[in-house]
Amino acid sequence: xxxxxxxxxxxxxxxxxxxxxxxxxxxxxxxxxxxxxxxxxxxxxxxxxxxxxxxxxxxxxxxxxxxxxxxxxxxxxxx
Numbered sequence: 001x002x003x004x005x006x007x008x009x010x011x012x013x014x015x016x017x018x019x020x021x022x023x024x025x026x027x028x029x030x031x032x033x034x035x036x037x038x039x040x041x042x043x044x045x046x047x048x049x050x051x052x053x054x055x056x057x058x059x060x061x062x063x064x065x066x067x068x069x070x071x072x073x074x075x076x077x078x079x
Contacts, residue, residue, distance in 0.1 A: 005047050012044065015056030016063060023060075040066055043074075 013035060020031035035041050040063045044051050051059070051074070058075075066072045 005052060008052050009044060012052060012056045012059060013041070016060050019057070019060040020063075034067070035063065038063055038066055040072060043072075 016035055017028065017031045020026050020034060021028060024031070026034070040051075040059065043049050044059070054062075054075070062072050062074070
C-alpha cells in the first residue's frame with residue numbers, strides 16, 4: 001500500500017473508531033477491534049477498491065450496516 005494511502009486510511013480509521021465510541025458507547029479497544037475485524041476494513045485496506053475516497057461518516061454508516069445486517073451496500077461508484 002502506498003504511503004500516502006496509508007496516511008489517509010489511518011485518518012479514516014481514527015474517525016470511524018471515534019464515531020463507534022461516541023454512538024455505541026464503546027471503549028477505544030472495543031471500537032478498534034470491531035473496525036479492524038470487519039469486512040469494511042478489509043475492503044478499505046485494498047487500495048484498488050477506492051473505498052478510502054469515501055468520507056469517514058459514510059464509511060461509519062456502511063460499518064453500521066455490516067454490523068446490523070452482515071452485508072454492505074456500497075455506493076454505485078464503488079466496488
